[in-house]
Amino acid sequence: QFFTKNGGELAGRTVLITAGPTREKIDPVRFLTNHSTGKMGYAIAGEAVKMGARVILVSGPVNLEPPKGAELFKVESAEDMYQAALEHFDEADIMIGTAAVADYRPKYIYEEKMKKKEGDQALELERTRDILFELGQKKNGQVMVGFAAETNDIEIHAKGKLSRKNADMIVANNVKQEGAGFGADTNIVTIYKKDGTAINLPLMSKSEVARNILAEVVQCFKKDES
Ligand code: CTP
Numbered sequence: 268q269f270f271t272k273n274g275g276e277l278a279g280r281t282v283l284i285t286a287g288p289t290r291e292k293i294d295p296v297r298f299l300t301n302h303s304t305g306k307m308g309y310a311i312a313g314e315a316v317k318m319g320a321r322v323i324l325v326s327g328p329v330n331l332e333p334p335k336g337a338e339l340f341k342v343e344s345a346e347d348m349y350q351a352a353l354e355h356f357d358e359a360d361i362m363i364g365t366a367a368v369a370d371y372r373p374k375y376i377y378e379e380k381m382k383k384k385e386g387d388q389a390l391e392l393e394r395t396r397d398i399l400f401e402l403g404q405k406k407n408g409q410v411m412v413g414f415a416a417e418t419n420d421i422e423i424h425a426k427g428k429l430s431r432k433n434a435d436m437i438v439a440n441n442v443k444q445e446g447a448g449f450g451a452d453t454n455i456v457t458i459y460k461k462d463g464t465a466i467n468l469p470l471m472s473k474s475e476v477a478r479n480i481l482a483e484v485v486q487c488f489k490k491d492e493s
């Protein structure tokens with residue numbers, strides 16, 4: 268491990284990773300969230316450490332041990348995650364957004380617990396900040412990787428996100444496919460690259476997916492240097 272670390276392909280590089288879900292408060296006892304477990308992001312963090320990188324892991328609430336050697340910043344809401352990621356963006360050579368960031372949050376947070384009443388109840392929502400999009404606008408040489416968990420028209424959605432977010436790669440998966448869903452230890456992904464090419468990876472562990480993504484990131488730097 269010591270040997271790998273010093274001779275690692277990401278030695279001298281800083282990787283900023285967002286991982287896990289976010290929580291958007293409704294009142295003191297309730298929040299909106301999603302099924303993300305953080306496994307993909309933590310796998311990338313672990314592999315990046317092994318490849319010699321400095322790893323900054325900005326994570327929503329998950330039940331995972333952070334990889335040894337990674338710097339963990341725990342956050343809850345999309346806004347907190349944005350602020351933490353922004354704070355470290357300038358130090359980063361690589362930014363990888365694996366987090367399942369809530370797209371909407373309650374427009375008002377009730378200060379006291381909401382009490383039930385007769386009849387239906389509507390919850391007014393407003394858009395959260397798109398972290399990858401906003402950091403993509405501030406890009407200053409960083410290699411940026413986004414994820415796209417889709418159920419349909421995967422290529423169209425992934426390519427749309429690639430250009431809209433100013434990313435270098437979008438890693439897409441079909442969450443309806445067996446072995447690629449939330450919480451699994453495996454994934455089946457396609458890596459869509461800025462140059463228009465795509466890499467289809469077969470079913471593999473999330474650690475292997477992580478190594479493949481990081482190998483592509485290393486290639487981006489090699490291309491820039493040649
Ligand atoms: N992302 C982000 N901040 C958000 C929403 C998404 O940083 N508020 C990042 C995710 O971490 C992921 C990528 O953007 O790397 C794509 O996320 P996804 O939810 O698939 O795309 P959206 O742009 O939110 O579009 P939609 O959910 O409508 O498909």
Ligand code: CA
Pocket residue numbers: 368369370
């Ligand atoms: Ca989304």
